[in-house]
Amino acid sequence: MKNKAVIDALSALANEHRLAVFRLLVQAGPEGQPAGAIAEALDLPASSLSFHLAHLNRAGLITQSRDGRSLIYAADFTAMSGLVGFLTENCCGGASCAPVVAPTQKKRKAS
Template identity: 55%
Template sequence: MEHNTATHALAALGHNTRLSVFRLLVQAGRSGRLAGEIAADLGLPGATLSFHLKELSAAGLVSAESRGRSICYRADFEAMNGLISYLTENCCAGEADCGPAGQCAPSC
């Protein structure tokens, strides 16, 4: 992942509502959620949700698919994992047991 891509993704996730939307989509897994369901679960007006989904999509964190008259949104797990990898790629000087799976906890 490039530095500018990571910056854009982190900026998108740096907003309370967008982080809530993204976490909801991560919880939904690969099946995703319909826009109306997201709005209802988070208590958001449609226009507000649409704005935040557009920002998450522009950052490459969310994809959309038409399902008849509705739109299904999904978290882009490859992008999410790429961001996590970018943030931790030099963690603990490259020790094998360091990083998200090893619960990075530098001793110094």
């Protein structure tokens, strides 16, 4: 994964709404969701959502396909794993990060 691609992906996810969209699509699985459903679930104006979807799409984190009038968006797991791979490569690859990742199972309800 190129440096530029990593930055694009990071800045795409570095936004409240886009992170929410992405998580929603990850949960929705490979079948994805139409834009309208996302807008309703996240309570976002259509034009705003479209802006964010385009951003995520440009960054390669989600894919777009048409089904009739609806545009279906789905998370691109390959890109996601590439990003995580890049981060772990630069963090855990050499050092003390890896062992810390696993125990992150605790479900805390911090505000």
